[in-house]
Amino acid sequence: MSDGSWNRVPIEPQSVNAPLSASAIFLVVTIGESDEALATARSVVADMGALVRTVGFRDLNGHLSCNVGVGSQAWDRLGQSSRPAQLRVFPQIPGAAREDGTHPVAVSTPGDLLFHIRSERSDMCFELERLLLDALGDSVTVVDEVSGFRYFDSRDLLGFVDGTENPTGASMWESSLIGDEDPEFAGGSYVVVQKYLHDLRAWELLSTDEQERIIGRTKPDNVELDGDAELRPSHKTLNTITDANGVEHDILRDNMPFGSPASGEFGTYFIGYSRDLWVIEQMLRRMFMGDPLGSYDRILDFSTATTGTTFFVPSNVVLESLG
Template identity: 30%
Template sequence: MTHFQTGLLAPIPSHAMYLHFYCLPSSTEQQIKQTLSQLSSFTSQHDIVVGLASLLLERLGVSIPGLRAFPELSNQVVEIVRPNYDLWCWLRVAERGELVQALQQIQTLLSPVFKLSLQVDAFQYQSGRDLTGYEDGTENPQDAAAISAAILSSDNPQLHGSSFVAIQQWQHNFAQFNSMSSHAQDHMIGRRRLDNEELEDAPESAHVKRTAQENFEPEAFVVRRSMPWMRDDQAGLYFVAFGHSFDAFEAQFRKMLGLEDHISDALFQFSKPLNNAYFWCPPIQQGRLNLSALGI
């Protein structure tokens, strides 16, 4: 029996929706707990991953070791936006039409206490590629290594099986990307789009070299479950990284920003993260969210 939310390590779905909620200031502690309990029941009947933010748990007087707000990180290339979302839901479905009913149900369930702030529609592209055509999630940990990287192991049953997730909604500038030659694009990513082969002669700014998980000390492995998104004429990649802590993600992102060696990730030449946030994904007990750490 697994103690983690199954969507954390399950294959990427065909269609998905990322929902970001604020908790209404007028909501009482009792109302919040009651609504989260109802959400727990909802997750037992739907393919959904749920994350709770530190600000929400602070309102409940709860502290989860390792849970914190997204750090204040920045450089001269990009501004890091940190919205204070309270609740994150990743709806996962096989048919796009299923999202309509699931969205209505979850909004009805949460609406007395939580307000939907941001909705991001996502989809699978060419068996797991970014909209630029490059394969996403290469060298993701697998099987036991994935569990070790993404799932918290603890003697405390309230924490055992939980996970920490970092999310970033990256918006691509396709005009900028398409103005580059294939050679320049490959060296910006650090892999050949044609065969996904890593390029040894790529510059130090190449995205692959900035984020090579095995090159950090300690190694910085996370389980990535990112998906392309599109809204009107905007599109990009909704980046999702699960870890047994936030440390591995932060090590990678700090290097992307060049905070130690002043070399910024070449990815910033055509893409930027619109939203950045951290959440704690509670464990599962008997098919429901285990919210006992919250007194639920």
């Protein structure tokens, strides 16, 4: 939890805390260099609510939503007089050495705008993305697009339940939304996205017991393992962030599996929302570098990060003002 108390005044956040959905599209684009491209992007982003309503009214039970995130460099280009306190470019993180001398790396990749589209219906996600890209036209270049799906009982393609540690109730708001510690941007959130590709063949050669030791939970029933019994820190342990005062800090994940059996591509799209960007950055440093140093997250022997970008998701009021 952050030191600043969360602002209880209505601040119209975007749908950061929407329930986990059945389908999602993660769309990352860069904005062209021309003034015309920037003007088009500003106009579309500021009117995002209208696009969502255009598609969403067809089936209110589809719960269509779209969060818009703005990258650090794009924020400056939009001509804002001030910046969110923690907004910065995603830092590439070189991992600790493996036994074969190679290193897992949390790569840093370009991205000016993130569109996190969610719905209970994949066709609604598709239609909103289609209209969005039509409106943006050649003002942007798509640098990454991933269509995710909810897999059975919220499992990833490694077979484990994902998102177990998500905060709930009031803790969800406290962990994911900026409060009065940065009042101009209250109701906003920092978000980090990474696309991970899995080597499922190698993963499936492991015994269930070894998989469980790597993750830190049992596979069938998602019971947390005793950390004291771990031979080295598990994925769960490395992702638990506690500050010098013993206070644990949470983030809100909405990870989604994705893949194509025909092309042999299988992965997890990590997306983490946080009131404090440093919490996610510390999680990733612990995963890739290890804590203690060298004891990196063994899941990285089977999962490779191919993207990594940081965005700020402003409140709806600030988002509309960008236009």
